[in-house]
Amino acid sequence: GAVVSQHPSWVICKSGTSVKIECRSLDFQATTMFWYRQFPKQSLMLMATSNEGSKATYEQGVEKDKFLINHASLTLSTLTVTSAHPEDSSFYICSARYLAGSVYNEQFFGPGTRLTVL
Amino acid sequence: AQKITQTQPGMFVQEKEAVTLDCTYDTSDQSYGLFWYKQPSSGEMIFLIYQGSYDEQNATEGRYSLNFQKARKSANLVISASQLGDSAMYFCAMREGFGSNYQLIWGAGTKLIIKP
Numbered sequence: 001g002a003v004v005s006q007h008p009s010w011v012i013c014k015s016g017t018s019v020k021i022e023c024r025s026l027d028f029q030a031t032t033m034f035w036y037r038q039f040p041k042q043s044l045m046l047m048a049t050s051n052e053g054s055k056a057t058y059e060q061g062v063e064k065d066k067f068l069i070n071h072a073s074l075t076l077s078t079l080t081v082t083s084a085h086p087e088d089s090s091f092y093i094c095s096a097r098y099l100a101g102s103v104y105n106e107q108f109f110g111p112g113t114r115l116t117v118l
Numbered sequence: 119a120q121k122i123t124q125t126q127p128g129m130f131v132q133e134k135e136a137v138t139l140d141c142t143y144d145t146s147d148q149s150y151g152l153f154w155y156k157q158p159s160s161g162e163m164i165f166l167i168y169q170g171s172y173d174e175q176n177a178t179e180g181r182y183s184l185n186f187q188k189a190r191k192s193a194n195l196v197i198s199a200s201q202l203g204d205s206a207m208y209f210c211a212m213r214e215g216f217g218s219n220y221q222l223i224w225g226a227g228t229k230l231i232i233k234p
Contacts, residue, residue, distance in 0.1 A: 046221060106168060110162075112163075
Protein backbone atom coordinates (compact mmCIF):
# COMPACT_ATOMS: atom_id res chain seq x y z
CA GLY A 1 0.00 0.00 0.00
CA ALA A 2 0.88 3.66 -0.17
CA VAL A 3 3.25 4.74 2.58
CA VAL A 4 3.74 8.23 3.92
CA SER A 5 6.53 9.06 6.32
CA GLN A 6 7.04 12.03 8.57
CA HIS A 7 10.21 13.27 10.14
CA PRO A 8 10.81 13.86 12.95
CA SER A 9 8.27 11.81 14.88
CA TRP A 10 8.66 14.12 17.84
CA VAL A 11 10.54 17.30 18.54
CA ILE A 12 11.10 19.51 21.55
CA CYS A 13 12.31 23.03 20.92
CA LYS A 14 12.76 26.30 22.70
CA SER A 15 10.36 29.16 22.23
CA GLY A 16 11.36 31.41 19.36
CA THR A 17 13.05 28.75 17.26
CA SER A 18 11.80 27.37 13.96
CA VAL A 19 10.99 23.74 13.37
CA LYS A 20 10.74 21.95 10.04
CA ILE A 21 8.62 18.84 9.60
CA GLU A 22 9.00 16.70 6.50
CA CYS A 23 6.32 14.62 4.89
CA ARG A 24 7.31 12.11 2.22
CA SER A 25 5.32 9.77 0.05
CA LEU A 26 7.61 6.75 -0.21
CA ASP A 27 6.13 4.67 -2.98
CA PHE A 28 3.88 6.99 -4.94
CA GLN A 29 3.78 10.48 -6.33
CA ALA A 30 1.56 12.74 -4.29
CA THR A 31 -0.21 15.33 -6.36
CA THR A 32 -1.74 16.84 -3.26
CA MET A 33 -0.59 16.90 0.34
CA PHE A 34 -2.51 18.05 3.37
CA TRP A 35 -1.32 19.30 6.72
CA TYR A 36 -3.44 18.79 9.80
CA ARG A 37 -3.14 19.82 13.40
CA GLN A 38 -4.64 17.81 16.20
CA PHE A 39 -5.06 18.91 19.80
CA PRO A 40 -5.39 16.28 22.53
CA LYS A 41 -8.67 14.40 22.41
CA GLN A 42 -9.88 16.41 19.45
CA SER A 43 -10.41 15.76 15.79
CA LEU A 44 -8.10 16.71 12.96
CA MET A 45 -8.07 20.33 11.90
CA LEU A 46 -7.01 20.98 8.33
CA MET A 47 -4.36 23.67 8.17
CA ALA A 48 -3.53 23.79 4.49
CA THR A 49 -3.65 21.98 1.18
CA SER A 50 -0.67 21.99 -1.10
CA ASN A 51 -0.25 20.92 -4.68
CA GLU A 52 3.18 20.23 -6.09
CA GLY A 53 4.78 23.30 -7.56
CA SER A 54 2.18 25.78 -6.39
CA LYS A 55 1.49 27.78 -3.27
CA ALA A 56 -0.38 26.16 -0.46
CA THR A 57 -3.99 27.03 0.23
CA TYR A 58 -4.42 27.83 3.88
CA GLU A 59 -7.59 27.39 5.87
CA GLN A 60 -9.18 30.37 7.50
CA GLY A 61 -7.46 31.33 10.71
CA VAL A 62 -4.15 29.65 9.86
CA GLU A 63 -1.26 32.10 9.68
CA LYS A 64 0.60 31.45 6.46
CA ASP A 65 3.64 33.40 7.65
CA LYS A 66 3.88 31.25 10.74
CA PHE A 67 3.23 27.90 9.12
CA LEU A 68 5.30 27.82 5.94
CA ILE A 69 4.48 25.00 3.59
CA ASN A 70 6.61 23.97 0.67
CA HIS A 71 5.64 21.21 -1.75
CA ALA A 72 8.71 21.23 -3.92
CA SER A 73 8.37 17.77 -5.41
CA LEU A 74 5.79 15.06 -5.91
CA THR A 75 7.17 13.14 -2.95
CA LEU A 76 8.04 15.81 -0.42
CA SER A 77 6.21 18.53 1.45
CA THR A 78 7.57 20.45 4.40
CA LEU A 79 5.87 22.39 7.15
CA THR A 80 8.00 24.95 8.97
CA VAL A 81 6.69 26.38 12.20
CA THR A 82 8.47 29.70 12.44
CA SER A 83 9.24 31.35 15.77
CA ALA A 84 7.45 28.61 17.62
CA HIS A 85 5.71 29.35 20.89
CA PRO A 86 4.19 27.05 23.51
CA GLU A 87 0.73 27.44 22.00
CA ASP A 88 2.06 25.86 18.80
CA SER A 89 2.64 22.63 20.70
CA SER A 90 0.46 20.05 19.03
CA PHE A 91 0.36 16.87 16.97
CA TYR A 92 0.91 17.64 13.29
CA ILE A 93 -0.16 15.08 10.71
CA CYS A 94 0.35 15.13 6.98
CA SER A 95 -1.50 13.17 4.37
CA ALA A 96 -0.91 12.62 0.71
CA ARG A 97 -3.12 11.78 -2.21
CA TYR A 98 -2.54 10.73 -5.78
CA LEU A 99 -5.15 10.84 -8.45
CA ALA A 100 -4.25 7.73 -10.34
CA GLY A 101 -4.56 4.22 -9.04
CA SER A 102 -7.22 4.78 -6.40
CA VAL A 103 -10.89 4.50 -7.08
CA TYR A 104 -11.84 6.97 -4.44
CA ASN A 105 -8.63 8.93 -4.06
CA GLU A 106 -8.17 8.24 -0.41
CA GLN A 107 -5.68 10.17 1.63
CA PHE A 108 -2.74 8.28 3.06
CA PHE A 109 -1.57 9.57 6.38
CA GLY A 110 1.84 9.95 7.89
CA PRO A 111 2.49 8.81 11.45
CA GLY A 112 2.42 12.35 12.79
CA THR A 113 4.90 14.64 14.52
CA ARG A 114 4.48 15.66 18.10
CA LEU A 115 5.83 19.17 18.66
CA THR A 116 6.48 20.48 22.13
CA VAL A 117 7.63 24.07 22.50
CA LEU A 118 9.15 24.96 25.85
CA ALA B 119 -24.36 22.99 11.13
CA GLN B 120 -21.95 20.15 11.57
CA LYS B 121 -21.45 18.11 8.47
CA ILE B 122 -20.23 15.00 10.27
CA THR B 123 -21.68 14.04 13.63
CA GLN B 124 -20.38 11.32 15.86
CA THR B 125 -22.67 11.25 18.86
CA GLN B 126 -20.67 8.85 21.00
CA PRO B 127 -17.65 10.51 22.65
CA GLY B 128 -16.66 7.19 24.22
CA MET B 129 -17.68 3.56 24.38
CA PHE B 130 -16.78 0.56 26.50
CA VAL B 131 -17.33 -2.82 24.89
CA GLN B 132 -16.58 -6.31 26.10
CA GLU B 133 -14.00 -8.21 24.10
CA LYS B 134 -15.45 -10.42 21.34
CA GLU B 135 -18.68 -8.47 21.20
CA ALA B 136 -19.72 -6.56 18.12
CA VAL B 137 -19.69 -2.78 18.30
CA THR B 138 -21.39 -0.11 16.25
CA LEU B 139 -19.96 3.38 16.02
CA ASP B 140 -22.42 6.00 14.86
CA CYS B 141 -21.85 8.57 12.16
CA THR B 142 -24.38 10.86 10.53
CA TYR B 143 -23.59 13.32 7.81
CA ASP B 144 -25.09 16.30 6.09
CA THR B 145 -24.52 17.17 2.47
CA SER B 146 -26.48 18.42 -0.49
CA ASP B 147 -24.10 16.80 -2.97
CA GLN B 148 -25.24 13.71 -4.83
CA SER B 149 -21.69 12.48 -5.14
CA TYR B 150 -19.76 12.00 -1.94
CA GLY B 151 -17.76 9.43 -0.05
CA LEU B 152 -17.52 8.35 3.55
CA PHE B 153 -14.41 7.10 5.32
CA TRP B 154 -13.64 5.57 8.66
CA TYR B 155 -10.22 5.91 10.21
CA LYS B 156 -8.74 4.40 13.34
CA GLN B 157 -6.25 6.32 15.43
CA PRO B 158 -4.48 4.30 18.14
CA SER B 159 -2.57 5.98 20.92
CA SER B 160 0.51 6.09 18.68
CA GLY B 161 -1.27 8.76 16.65
CA GLU B 162 -1.18 7.25 13.18
CA MET B 163 -4.39 7.49 11.18
CA ILE B 164 -5.26 4.06 9.82
CA PHE B 165 -7.74 3.82 6.96
CA LEU B 166 -10.42 1.22 7.66
CA ILE B 167 -13.20 1.40 5.12
CA TYR B 168 -14.79 3.55 2.43
CA GLN B 169 -18.34 3.89 1.10
CA GLY B 170 -19.21 5.83 -2.01
CA SER B 171 -22.58 7.49 -2.30
CA TYR B 172 -23.37 5.52 -5.42
CA ASP B 173 -22.29 2.18 -4.01
CA GLU B 174 -25.34 -0.03 -3.79
CA GLN B 175 -23.87 -2.49 -1.35
CA ASN B 176 -22.49 -1.82 2.10
CA ALA B 177 -18.72 -1.82 2.19
CA THR B 178 -16.95 -4.57 4.08
CA GLU B 179 -13.28 -5.05 4.97
CA GLY B 180 -12.56 -8.06 7.12
CA ARG B 181 -14.12 -7.45 10.54
CA TYR B 182 -15.22 -3.97 9.52
CA SER B 183 -18.45 -3.21 7.74
CA LEU B 184 -20.19 0.03 7.03
CA ASN B 185 -23.93 0.21 7.58
CA PHE B 186 -24.80 2.79 4.94
CA GLN B 187 -28.33 4.17 5.13
CA LYS B 188 -28.45 6.87 2.52
CA ALA B 189 -31.96 8.12 3.22
CA ARG B 190 -31.11 8.59 6.88
CA LYS B 191 -27.66 9.98 6.01
CA SER B 192 -25.92 7.61 8.33
CA ALA B 193 -22.75 5.59 7.85
CA ASN B 194 -22.20 3.56 10.98
CA LEU B 195 -19.09 1.45 11.40
CA VAL B 196 -19.63 -2.08 12.66
CA ILE B 197 -16.74 -4.02 14.13
CA SER B 198 -17.48 -7.69 14.58
CA ALA B 199 -15.82 -9.81 17.25
CA SER B 200 -13.98 -6.95 18.88
CA GLN B 201 -10.40 -7.39 20.01
CA LEU B 202 -8.29 -5.62 22.60
CA GLY B 203 -6.29 -4.07 19.78
CA ASP B 204 -9.40 -2.32 18.55
CA SER B 205 -9.14 0.14 21.44
CA ALA B 206 -8.52 3.48 19.77
CA MET B 207 -10.12 6.68 18.55
CA TYR B 208 -12.33 6.24 15.52
CA PHE B 209 -13.07 9.06 13.11
CA CYS B 210 -15.72 9.29 10.45
CA ALA B 211 -14.93 11.60 7.53
CA MET B 212 -16.70 12.71 4.38
CA ARG B 213 -15.51 13.73 0.95
CA GLU B 214 -17.89 15.90 -1.02
CA GLY B 215 -17.81 15.66 -4.77
CA PHE B 216 -15.11 14.11 -6.92
CA GLY B 217 -13.09 17.22 -7.57
CA SER B 218 -9.34 16.83 -7.51
CA ASN B 219 -8.93 19.21 -4.61
CA TYR B 220 -11.51 17.73 -2.31
CA GLN B 221 -11.01 17.94 1.41
CA LEU B 222 -12.06 15.55 4.10
CA ILE B 223 -14.58 16.78 6.62
CA TRP B 224 -14.01 15.13 9.97
CA GLY B 225 -16.23 14.08 12.83
CA ALA B 226 -15.24 14.66 16.44
CA GLY B 227 -14.34 11.02 16.95
CA THR B 228 -15.36 8.21 19.27
CA LYS B 229 -12.99 6.71 21.81
CA LEU B 230 -13.52 2.96 21.88
CA ILE B 231 -12.20 0.91 24.76
CA ILE B 232 -12.38 -2.86 24.60
CA LYS B 233 -12.56 -4.56 27.98
CA PRO B 234 -11.00 -7.99 28.48
